[in-house]
Amino acid sequence: MLRHLLICSLMSLASNAYADGVPEDCTQLILGIAPTWNSMRGELRLFERSGGGDWAPVTGSFPALFGKNGVAWGTGLAGQNEPGLRKKERDGRAPAGIFEIGKIFGYESNLPPGADYPYHQVTEADVWSDDPRSPNYNRHIVIDPKNPPDNYTHEKMRSGDFAYHWLIEIRHNSNPPVPGVGSAIFFHTRRGVNRPTTGCTTMARADLVKLITWLRAKRHPCYALLPATEYETKSRSWNLPPPEKWGRAVSSTQIH
Secondary structure, eight states, X not given: OHHHHHHHHHHHHHHHHHHHOSOTTOOEXXXXXXXXXXXXXXXXXXXXXXXXXXXXXXXXXXXXEOBTTBEEEOXXXXXXXXXXXXXXXXXXXXXXXXXXXXXXXXXXXXXOTTOBSOEEEOOXXXXXXXXXXXTTTTSEEEOOTTSOOSSOOEEESOSSOGGGSEEEEEOSSOSSOOTTSOOOOEEEEOSOTTOOBSSOEEEOHHHHHHHHHHOBGGXXXXXXXXXXXXXXXXXXXXXXXXXXXXXXXXXXXXXX
């Protein structure tokens, strides 16, 4: 009987932890809203809170592009247990749910002025594996560019593409990576106002740089991306800003 009660208690704790959605230690939130599951366009807004406090917007909303086919449930802090369409490799959809933010990668020797976040300057040796057959699937690895591994595809992180000048890791399918569930998901600069991605979230370069300078590792930033209907139903149980805050005036704390 005691063993049964203990198991039930542990299951209850696990369920409550999942229901929390955004972790308590996350005090910076990037919130993305797509009008529908099949929308390639949407909006982002940034929020902050003190530990256990209410979310307050720190900037007005700005446009973003998602996957060319819309969004689908991803694997992160929340979303992986939801019924419905699931994110898969090369499906042209951005992962929906709540995700941790990983490192920033870029071409420059340093982050933009004012930024303070874990950073890695990429070279021709830095790649992100998108091959489900690889033991390094959905991981940043360093290779010998003159002698790359056989039978293996990868996304070069320093390709010369202006869109990849700065990359912010969105930790979808990261702990641990599951082959075929999706890889190489980042925030980066859009290639054009009508050029969606195969799964990343993109925006104007100026907005991306502002995002980079705002992020702080000690605040455990997270990204929540949801279609509007899911946001309406999950905002409370997932500890997201209430929908009415989406349109409120900007608070006194601003991004510079």
